[in-house]
Amino acid sequence: MSPVRSTLTFITLLFPAIALAAVSSGQAEALFEQMQSALARQSYRGVIVYVGGGHIASYRLVVLQGDYARLVSLSGPAREIIRGLHAVVRLRPGVDETVVRGTGGNSSPLPFPPATQVPVTRLERYYRFALGGWDRVAGKRVRLLLLIPRDHWRYGYRVWVAQGSNLPLRSELIGGGNHVLESAIFTRIALLNEKSAYAAIGSGAMRMIKKIDAGYYPTRKICSLRDGEKEFKIDHLPPGFRIFDKVCEKPPGAASPISHVTVGDGLASISVFVTLHRSGDASLVGAAVLGSTHAVGRIDGVFSVTAMGDAPLITVSRITHGVVMAGH
Amino acid sequence: MLSDILREQISAFMDGELPQEESALLLRRLANNREVGRCWQYYHLIGDALRDELAPEIARDMTLGVGRALEKPVARSRLRRFTTLAAGVAVIGLAGIVGGLVSHQIEGGGKVFAPGRGGSPQQSILPRQVDWRQTPSPVQTELSQYLLMHDLYAPQLHAPASPAGSPMTSANPSGAPHRQAARN
Numbered sequence: 001m002s003p004v005r006s007t008l009t010f011i012t013l014l015f016p017a018i019a020l021a022a023v024s025s026g027q028a029e030a031l032f033e034q035m036q037s038a039l040a041r042q043s044y045r046g047v048i049v050y051v052g053g054g055h056i057a058s059y060r061l062v063v064l065q066g067d068y069a070r071l072v073s074l075s076g077p078a079r080e081i082i083r084g085l086h087a088v089v090r091l092r093p094g095v096d097e098t099v100v101r102g103t104g105g106n107s108s109p110l111p112f113p114p115a116t117q118v119p120v121t122r123l124e125r126y127y128r129f130a131l132g133g134w135d136r137v138a139g140k141r142v143r144l145l146l147l148i149p150r151d152h153w154r155y156g157y158r159v160w161v162a163q164g165s166n167l168p169l170r171s172e173l174i175g176g177g178n179h180v181l182e183s184a185i186f187t188r189i190a191l192l193n194e195k196s197a198y199a200a201i202g203s204g205a206m207r208m209i210k211k212i213d214a215g216y217y218p219t220r221k222i223c224s225l226r227d228g229e230k231e232f233k234i235d236h237l238p239p240g241f242r243i244f245d246k247v248c249e250k251p252p253g254a255a256s257p258i259s260h261v262t263v264g265d266g267l268a269s270i271s272v273f274v275t276l277h278r279s280g281d282a283s284l285v286g287a288a289v290l291g292s293t294h295a296v297g298r299i300d301g302v303f304s305v306t307a308m309g310d311a312p313l314i315t316v317s318r319i320t321h322g323v324v325m326a327g328h
Numbered sequence: 329m330l331s332d333i334l335r336e337q338i339s340a341f342m343d344g345e346l347p348q349e350e351s352a353l354l355l356r357r358l359a360n361n362r363e364v365g366r367c368w369q370y371y372h373l374i375g376d377a378l379r380d381e382l383a384p385e386i387a388r389d390m391t392l393g394v395g396r397a398l399e400k401p402v403a404r405s406r407l408r409r410f411t412t413l414a415a416g417v418a419v420i421g422l423a424g425i426v427g428g429l430v431s432h433q434i435e436g437g438g439k440v441f442a443p444g445r446g447g448s449p450q451q452s453i454l455p456r457q458v459d460w461r462q463t464p465s466p467v468q469t470e471l472s473q474y475l476l477m478h479d480l481y482a483p484q485l486h487a488p489a490s491p492a493g494s495p496m497t498s499a500n501p502s503g504a505p506h507r508q509a510a511r512n
Contacts, residue, residue, distance in 0.1 A: 054461075056341075056351045076348040251473065260477055271478035282466030287457035295471055296455060308471070308478050313454055 028129035029120045031145055031161055036117055038166035040066040043197035046138070046189035047074070052173070052182030052291045064197040070205055082201075084209035118266035126150055126240040126265050127157075135160060137169040138186045147267070153238040153315045154268045155181065155292065165191055173292050173310065181292035182310070232259070232274060232303075236322045238315050240265040255281070263319060270309030270319055277304035287313055296320040334364065 045062045058074040072080040082089045120129070132144025142160035149156045160170040169189060173182040198206060234243065241263050250257045254275075261272040277283055283304040284297030294316040297306040300323070307320040337346055337354050346354065357364045460471050 051355070054352070055348075056355050057348070075346065075351065251477065254473070258477070262478075269478075271474065273474050273477070282464065282470055284460075284463065284467050284471060287455040288460030288463055288467075288471065289457045290460050290471075290475075293475070294457065295460060295474070306470075306474060308474055313457055317454055 028131045028145055029124065031131065031143065031166070032120055032123075032129060032147075034166040035145070035159070035161050035168055039168075040117065042066065042165060042167060043192040043194055044165075044167065044189055045192055045197070045200050046186045048184055048186055050182075050184045052184075054291060058187075062192075062197060062200040064201055065194060068197075068201060068206065068209060070201045082205050082209050084213040087209065087212045089209060089212065116267055123147070123266050126154060127267065132158070137162070138189050140165070140169060140189065142169055151239065152312060153240070154265060154311060157267070162189075175292065176312070232323055232325045234261065234263065234272065234319060234322045235324055236318065237263060238265075238318055241268075241270070241315075241319070244269075264309075268309065268311045268315075270307055270311055270316060272305070272307045272319060272323060274303055274305050274323065274325075277302055287317065289313070300325055338364070 043064050045060075047058060047060055049058045050056070057076055060072045060074055061069065063069045067085055069083040070080065071083075077092070079090070079092045082091070116123075123129075126149065128146075128148040128150055130146040130148060132146055135142050135144060137160050141163040143163060145159045145161050147157040147159070156174040158170075158172040158174060159168045161167070162169050167189065170185040171183065172180045175181045192200060237243075242265075243261055243263050245262045246259070248257050248259045255278070256276040259274040261274075263270050263272065277299055281304070283299060284295060284306055285299060287294060287296045289295075292310045293308060294311065294313045295306060295308040296313070296317045296319075297304065298320055299305070303325055305320055305323045307316045307323075309316055334354075334357070337350060341351055341354055354364075460468060463471070
């Protein structure tokens with residue numbers, strides 16, 4: 001084949017391939033947006049099996065229009081979580097209810113990633129969207145949606161989205177070497193109308209969470225790690241990661257206040273904890289892993305710095321070492 | 329040949345009724361034993377069939393497979409490919425999870441836990457990681473507390489972004505309850 005002809009052949013083949021890839025990518029992003037919309041509106045009930053971090057567990061989940069949800073453990077110790085608009089109640093037998101108040105609303109009730117309401121236009125800067133083949137999950141026809149990281153700072157995701165309902169029925173967190181680090185799958189799912197979902201959550205549970213929601217007030221207060229101590233900053237965040245929140249709180253049982261900074265790229269999230277380190281205190285210095293969660297700690301003067309999250313070790317390590325205490 | 333006990337364990341696991349300790353053991357077997365993985369897939373197929381949720385093509389294959397397997401080797405091999413591939417995917421996936429938990433020897437000691445650093449150029453940049461369940465108990469306690477705080481508040485990142493540097497106004501702490509529950 002002459003060079004000219006081979007070039008023409010290459011171009012002839014290349015352009016349809018590029019066009020096809022672009023269409024496929026557009027379809028993938030559209031499917032992701034449809035999934036986000038479904039998560040915000042649908043009511044459903046299902047059973048989820050979760051595998052990750054050396055744990056395997058199953059849960060029964062009921063969601064009412066993306067606003068209220070009840071998650072009941074079906075394996076291991078009995079426990080459940082009821083979620084409202086602003087508050088989350090964790091229940092365990094023999095233990096007082098734990099109420100966690102957020103300022104809720106827009107995030108997904110589905111307890112596995114990448115259930116997020118972050119716009120695709122932002123996510124696509126750091127993840128490439130692609131469609132895979134068709135499969136079946138919980139008796140439903142599903143389409144594989146791939147979120148492929150554009151760099152080494154984040155993990156990837158595989159999501160199987162149901163045809164028709166557009167709900168994600170299976171999700172996998174993918175690490176280096178295409179290893180599945182964490183996975184969750186619906187073994188059963190059924191769409192519900194509003195009345196059925198309300199009944200499935202339970203009128204008692206709904207009354208309780210609505211009452212707590214009605215009395216919502218922000219409980220997290222900004223405090224200082226040490227009187228007069230100035231703030232710290234985080235330099236050299238990995239591309240796409242930025243600080244979303246920064247609070248200081250003193251959890252029950254903690255010896256000192258803990259400054260908690262959350263950073264993320266819209267899908268991956270990493271927490272940075274800074275607290276006073278006293279001689280004899282236990283602290284992580286180095287790196288530890290639990291399934292897909294990495295933690296990296298160090299001591300900086302009188303402070304202990306620990307970052308943790310579902311991200312590659314290099315990302316968590318960089319964030320830990322990017323913490324610069326005021327005055328240093 | 330799988331024992332009846334193992335089959336019962338797989339069945340109980342699929343129903344979410346297997347105790348956590350036995351689930352962990354079964355998970356390891358799923359990762360290392362192809363026959364167990366295949367049994368897992370068959371049970372799923374049976375469960376789907378009982379719920380009348382089999383995809384039409386699979387249902388057709390199974391029906392054909394019973395009556396005409398020997399006469400229609402193509403149909404039989406198609407079903408076998410499906411089950412083998414599905415089992416393989418399950419085994420590979422689970423093996424990845426288990427493999428990710430392989431821990432390294434702890435070098436540190438005392439109250440400050442220091443796993444030390446590796447020897448390769450890449451590892452000299454990154455700290456060597458250890459399974460945190462092998463860290464000293466006080467460190468595990470600290471990490472568990474941090475993990476709980478992380479799981480409660482980090483999912484706020486799943487909400488639309490707020491202006492840079494400002495606190496989120498649409499936080500929701502409920503995004504990862506499975507991990508809170510599983511790890512508590």
